[in-house]
Amino acid sequence: xxxxxxxxxxxxxxxxxxxxxxxxxxxxxxxxxxxxxxxxxxxxxxxxxxxxxxxxxxxxxxxxxxxxxxxxxxxxxxxxxxxxxxxxxxxxxxxxxxxxxxxxxxxxxxxxxxxxxxxxxxxxxxxxxxxxxxxxxxxxxxxxxxxxxxxxxxxxxxxxxxxxxxxxxxxxxxxxxxxxxxxxxxxxxxxxxxxxxxxxxxxxxxxxxxxxxxxxxxxxxxxxxxxxxxxxxxxxxxxxxxxxxxxxxxxxxxxxxxxxxxxx
Amino acid sequence: xxxxxxxxxxxxxxxxxxxxxxxxxxxxxxxxxxxxxxxxxxxxxxxxxxxxxxxxxxxxxxxxxxxxxxxxxxxxxxxxxxxxxxxxxxxxxxxxxxxxxxxxxxxxxxxxxxxxxxxxxxxxxxxxxxxxxxxxxxxxxxxxxxxxxxxxxxxxxxxxxxxxxxxxxxxxxxxxxxxxxxxxxxxxxxxxxxxxxxxxxxxxxxxxxxxxxxxxxxxxxxxxxxxxxxxxxxxxxxxxxxxxxxxxxxxxxxxxxxxxxxxxxxxxxxxxxxxxxxxxxxxxxxxxxxxxxxxxxxxxxxxxxxxxxxxxxxxxxxxxxxxxxxxxxxxxxxxxxxxxxxxxxxxxxxxxxxxxxxxxxxxxxxxxxxxxxxxxxxxxxxxxxxxxxxxxxxxxxxxxx
Ligand SMILES: Cc1ncc(COP(=O)(O)O)c(C=O)c1O
Numbered sequence: 001x002x003x004x005x006x007x008x009x010x011x012x013x014x015x016x017x018x019x020x021x022x023x024x025x026x027x028x029x030x031x032x033x034x035x036x037x038x039x040x041x042x043x044x045x046x047x048x049x050x051x052x053x054x055x056x057x058x059x060x061x062x063x064x065x066x067x068x069x070x071x072x073x074x075x076x077x078x079x080x081x082x083x084x085x086x087x088x089x090x091x092x093x094x095x096x097x098x099x100x101x102x103x104x105x106x107x108x109x110x111x112x113x114x115x116x117x118x119x120x121x122x123x124x125x126x127x128x129x130x131x132x133x134x135x136x137x138x139x140x141x142x143x144x145x146x147x148x149x150x151x152x153x154x155x156x157x158x159x160x161x162x163x164x165x166x167x168x169x170x171x172x173x174x175x176x177x178x179x180x181x182x183x184x185x186x187x188x189x190x191x192x193x194x195x196x197x198x199x200x201x202x203x204x205x206x207x208x209x210x211x212x213x214x215x216x217x218x219x220x221x222x223x224x225x226x227x228x229x230x231x232x233x234x235x236x237x238x239x240x241x242x243x244x245x246x247x248x249x250x251x252x253x254x255x256x257x258x259x260x261x262x263x264x
Numbered sequence: 265x266x267x268x269x270x271x272x273x274x275x276x277x278x279x280x281x282x283x284x285x286x287x288x289x290x291x292x293x294x295x296x297x298x299x300x301x302x303x304x305x306x307x308x309x310x311x312x313x314x315x316x317x318x319x320x321x322x323x324x325x326x327x328x329x330x331x332x333x334x335x336x337x338x339x340x341x342x343x344x345x346x347x348x349x350x351x352x353x354x355x356x357x358x359x360x361x362x363x364x365x366x367x368x369x370x371x372x373x374x375x376x377x378x379x380x381x382x383x384x385x386x387x388x389x390x391x392x393x394x395x396x397x398x399x400x401x402x403x404x405x406x407x408x409x410x411x412x413x414x415x416x417x418x419x420x421x422x423x424x425x426x427x428x429x430x431x432x433x434x435x436x437x438x439x440x441x442x443x444x445x446x447x448x449x450x451x452x453x454x455x456x457x458x459x460x461x462x463x464x465x466x467x468x469x470x471x472x473x474x475x476x477x478x479x480x481x482x483x484x485x486x487x488x489x490x491x492x493x494x495x496x497x498x499x500x501x502x503x504x505x506x507x508x509x510x511x512x513x514x515x516x517x518x519x520x521x522x523x524x525x526x527x528x529x530x531x532x533x534x535x536x537x538x539x540x541x542x543x544x545x546x547x548x549x550x551x552x553x554x555x556x557x558x559x560x561x562x563x564x565x566x567x568x569x570x571x572x573x574x575x576x577x578x579x580x581x582x583x584x585x586x587x588x589x590x591x592x593x594x595x596x597x598x599x600x601x602x603x604x605x606x607x608x609x610x611x612x613x614x615x616x617x618x619x620x621x622x623x624x625x626x627x628x629x630x631x632x633x634x635x636x637x638x639x640x641x642x643x644x645x646x647x648x649x650x651x652x653x654x655x656x657x658x659x660x661x662x663x664x665x
Contacts, residue, residue: 055564056438056550058445059288065432077562101286102549106563128552130285130292132276153290155452164289178290179450 002147003094004122004170007046008205008226017222017262019044020207021255022098022231024051025084026076027067032244034087039248040234041093043255048088049125049229052081052099059100059127061182063232066239078107082119089120096149096170098125104137113140123147123170131167138167149173154190158197165202171227172198176210183232184211187220195224218261228262230254277466280589282582285465287445287552294452299467301372306474311367318363319478322396323353326482329490330646334613335626339633339642345490346616346646347483347511356619356648357479357507358389358460364475366393369456376400376455380444382409382437382503383574383621384416385648386460391425393458401425404443406436409573416652434567437503437577441551461504462581465552469581476510479645484514487643497522497632500645501624502542502595503574505581507647512593522594525584526628528570529597539568540597541580542588555582571600571656574621574648602627604660607650619648620656 011018021040027033037048053068053076060068081097088095097116104112104126116124123146129137131150141148147170152161155178165172176191177184191208198206207227212218218228234251241247277283285295305311319325327348336344349357369377377399381387387403394401403420407429410417420427433439441464448457462469462476480498487495498515500508502525512523530538538544541556548557550565558566558578570576587593598606607623609630610616618626622645629644636642650657658665 055433056442058442058551059449061446069433072564102557102559102565103563105549105554106559106561128286128288128549130287130289133284133286133554151289153288155290155293157293160292175288175290178452180446 002122002170004047004147007094015264017225018046018227019259019262020047020049020227020229021045021234022049022051023234024053024067024071025081026071026074028238030080033084035248036238036251037088039252040255041091043252044259045255047094049096049098050085052097052103054100054103059180061180063235064181067235082115085121086119094122096121096123096125101126101129109136110140113144113146117144117146123149125149125173127151131164151175154178154194161197162201165198168204171205171207174206174208176208181210181232183213187211187217192224215257215261218258222262222264230258279583279586282554282585283466283469284554285552286549287465288449290449295465301368302467302471305368305371314367315364323359327351329486332614335610338609339630341638342633342636343641344629345487345643347479349647350649354389354392356385358386360478361472361475362389362393365458366397370397374454374456377458378402378444378447378455379458379460380404380440382576384413384652388416388419390458391420391423395423403427404430404440406430406440408435412573412656413652461506462509463504463551463553463579469583472506473509473513476506477513479510480514483511483643491641494518494521495643496636496640497524498643499524499625499628501526501621503577505584507645509583511645524628525593525595526598526624527595528572528575528624529599530569532599533597537569539570539576542595543597550579553582555585556580572620596628598624598627606630617650618646619650620653622647
């Protein structure tokens with residue numbers, strides 16, 4: 001069982017949702033990303049998603065696009081992604097990598113899964129890999145005993161929902177709305193409907209992402225989901241802060257506040 | 265050899281190892297309904313009749329063929345025949361696909377279309393179809409391209425479309441596609457993404473190809489009638505690859521006919537500043553499909569370079585990747601300078617100003633004509649006219665504006 005799966009057993013026992021934080025590797029810089037993730041964990045984030053920045057992030061809104069561009073301009077590649085992952089898992093925190101498909105294919109499907117396991121990672125979130133194209137990936141993930149996390153959306157029909165969620169382990173990533181990543185003023189009502197439909201076909205934990213940025217939103221989502229995913233809100237704090245010191249303080253505060261939110 | 269690419273692609277959208285769907289799950293439902301709508305339209309004679317009517321009464325099909333002997337003197341004396349897609353309404357082959365998809369949009373009951381454009385030809389064709397059919401139209405265009413092709417930006421606006429300049433990344437076609445995909449994920453209920461080439465997730469590579477096959481079907485019959493035999497080679501420029509696959513596809517089983525795609529070599533493939541995706545790229549995934557991609561060792565897309573906005577794309581349609589791998593089609597790179605010389609030559613010898621995209625195919629014909637000699641016949645897809653390129657060409661040749 002991966003550290004991620006163990007986390008969901010624990011949080012279910014504690015009658016709360018897990019808080020999952022996202023940050024792209026190499027943002028704002030290689031070391032500062034590790035510092036920021038550390039601050040997130042200190043503030044109460046339970047698990048981390050390390051983003052592999054990609055040149056053509058069609059699922060991402062302006063905040064994550066800008067973060068990925070900055071990271072890529074500093075030369076972030078697979079090596080930096082895995083060393084960041086290693087730094088996070090060394091804290092004893094469950095961590096996964098989130099990446100568009102092409103960097104995995106370029107690295108080599110089996111090698112990628114192997115490097116994840118080697119860095120102590122629990123799995124990989126693949127937002128643009130469809131189950132039809134995932135055969136080699138599923139084999140690699142199985143061999144390395146890591147989790148494969150696919151994303152489902154409000155538009156996903158019930159029969160397909162059953163197929164996709166059957167391929168998920170660790171958790172199922174439920175996109176709260178039809179759209180790209182970013183902060184929103186409210187959590188879309190489609191999130192709850194989607195989770196309800198997922199519960200009918202799967203017992204795997206469900207985490208909700210896209211648009212969650214406040215304690216109130218986290219609390220609302222925690223009523224029906226096993227995990228709450230927050231990305232753009234952390235990134236925006238780092239982008240807005242005058243100094244890294246200020247950024248780390250604000251990131252830790254947001255993590256603390258969200259961590260209270262996920263308690264039911 | 266039988267290359268049963270169409271049969272394969274109808275099932276999963278695969279061409280050998282290429283094609284498929286690499287998209288957010290949020291789009292699967294839209295792609296499935298599009299596939300279903302397209303399959304049902306294909307089986308419906310009224311759809312074919314409607315499209316045929318538009319071809320005849322709106323686009324001006326069939327497009328003619330023109331033999332160009334004065335140009336051919338510079339191409340080893342080969343017999344050279346142009347398929348005149350430049351004479352279509354809106355000035356390029358792009359209208360064939362746009363009208364087909366726009367009719368589908370009406371069948372699907374959607375009211376809004378979005379499109380990406382590089383040279384602006386696909387944007388203009390989309391804006392035109394939207395005006396004709398009463399649809400809302402938003403066109404995403406890289407900021408760099410809005411400057412290179414400002415005439416077409418004005419045309420789109422006159423036609424009532426919104427043109428959104430894209431300021432991310434390289435500010436060209438690739439980034440326009442990213443923005444269009446983001447819009448589509450967000451508005452998929454009401455909106456159809458009218459993709460302008462044979463790339464992207466299934467069903468686009470198959471469907472867009474089918475809408476352009478008419479080019480090759482007509483041209484094959486026209487050349488047979490004119491010369492009594494099949495051409496020795498068929499040539500077309502390749503950006504995403506829609507005009508090329510349109511003219512190639514009906515010749516695929518004619519194994520004596522060489523199929524030659526001309527990619528944008530920019531400053532030369534060796535310089536790294538080019539858009540010759542098959543010649544200089546490697547297999548990978550971009551914009552929802554597996555094909556050749558210009559990418560670095562981390563799988564990041566590398567910026568492409570070309571004097572021609574319509575070819576300035578670091579990807580290519582998956583069927584071309586497959587045809588290249590199995591050796592049924594050949595792909596060569598043409599530099600900016602070679603293309604501009606051919607642009608000038610056709611203008612001065614035949615009174616036809618081609619699009620700079622198309623000039624890459626003409627430059628290829630000069631090389632292949634010299635290779636095959638005077639007994640050979642070459643068919644070239646003259647994919648578009650050069651009005652939109654007058655600015656760029658004048659600057660290139662030092663003509664004061
Ligand atoms: C005249 C013309 N030819 C060719 C192209 C390239 O597209 P494709 O390779 O899909 O035919 C364009 C694209 O803008 C164009 O305007």
